[in-house]
Amino acid sequence: MSLNLSDDRAVIIVPRKRRNVELFLVLFAAAIGLAAYTIVSYNVTGEIPTVLPWVAGIWVGMPVVVHAVIRWRLPYADPVLLPCAVFLNGLGLAMIHRIDLINSPPTHGATQQLLWTGIGVVLVIAVIVVIRDHRPLQRFTYTLGLAGLVLLLLPLIPGLGVEIGGARIWIRAFGLSFQPAEVAKVLLAIAFASYMVEKRDVLALAGPRFLGIDLPRARDLGPILCVWLLSLAILVLQNDLGTSLLFFGLFVMMLYVATERPGWAVLGTLMFAAGAAFGYLNFGHVRVRVGAWLHPFTNYDEYGQIISAQFGFAWGGLLGRGLGEGRPGLTPLARSDFISAAIGEELGITGLFAVIMVYALIVERGLRTALACREAFGKLLSAGLAFAFALQVFAIIGGVTRLLPLTGLTTPFMSQGGSSMIANWVVIGLLLLISHQVRKPIATTVDLEASPAGRDTRSASAETTELIRRPA
């Protein structure tokens, strides 16, 4: 928050609420999603869908309700977060609808996804109305941490966990499949943040110095070793590279932010490299991923998916084929893991970069909130959530574009899957909460001793109004 407190006569800068701007941007983002849906339907089937008014009503209605709740409860929250999420969600829905239409008869992935979006929206409202302030979350360090770990390991329970495509990261109950790691991501970010706020003094103590970097003391290595072993366990037992990378990365980054010691980041990177090398040597699926990254065109049968995605990008070119005019259905899993390849094919690199840009804007707002935050827990939490978001987008889009070996993470707000959708909406809800606390003006009232006639000179409104004033 930029508050000019140095001079009484100077102007004071108060953050604006910007709620009308948010409403405008939300409607703009919703309109883009709706336009994408209409263009897709028209280009594929040749007619405007008859359900368009219903879709429009539901699709525009949901974010407007969230906006109204923000106006009511968090008037100073960041105005950009919600429109960005709506933008990504809308494009993702349109793209899933586009892939639905390839099948005959069309599948109903987009309808399902819209339902999950609705649940996500309800959860955001719940976060805003029920939690209201992020600071009390600090009390539940170990409860949330334990809940997160249990969720992470839930797919290993026989009978409950199911294995899809070699990775055992889903659970199936009541006919619905769910990826608990996505929810665990949010819980563990909160738990890590409050743990490090408590322990950062100890963790920042310098140990042996090696190559100009202060390494932490050996006795403080416990937590990082635990999380490292846990992420290795996920890699070994659940065969999932992405989740393991996400958790370890989140933990190491938060350690670095909490202690300001590069030693932790260096150590974490080395440990991750060791874990990755171990995975490469011992697991066939890791070798397949690395092979598809380095030399995909040597083996079409094994690396077909990634080759198909590369052809999609090439076919899309600069401006794309146009919505509904490409053939994204040729890539397996085009609606979930490879949705960015579908975007790249139909909207071209111009469209894919627009999407990446919006992800970057969400991350930027999260980090900005962390910078402006005046208490340690909120700072760490928003930095951690923003970083996890960035890491996830980087890992999956980097994987699809062959910048990195492919990891099976979801593309936030876009890929099909309910757990990812609701978890990311909750992340947006938490960032909104923190940004409201950060951006609202500091509350103080008039100094009684300073006003000569004492209490009587104060107007009734001054008593109930929060004033900004120069500190003593």
Added chain:
Amino acid sequence: MSEITLTIVKVLFLALLWLFIASIVSVIRSDLFGKAVPNRAGQQLNEPAAPARRTRRQRGRPRRVAITNGSQSGQSADLVGETGENAVVMIGRGSDCALILDDDYVSTRHARVVLGEAGPYIEDLGSTNGTYVNGQRITAPTSLTLADTVRIGKTLIKLET
């Protein structure tokens, strides 16, 4: 749809995507600088829309404990809960305190302010560096008025209405 309309729709849609990004960036840009308000003494910076509920409150009754100096200036904790019951404001460095002080001279649970029957009082909770009311170190629960200044570590705290 003909080839040419297809291309026009395609390019227009991409332009729309980037227009959205441009408008977000312009919002962020204006947000960096906030709204400038001339600071004259006693001027209200918020809109004075005082809800009817708040005007019914008794005037002059302490409702908040607030920090008045340093980087945490302005942070406060409510002495009166949402439903009107009297709350206890714990002050210290610990995360369970209502008023968390970022001050090396403050104990984890340093002191507490209680709104009792006869008005607010402050009680030291066996802190290392003590609690001072108007410069005097307190040894027993001490009643507070709006004019008293409490010093805990390097932090000054006052009651506010």
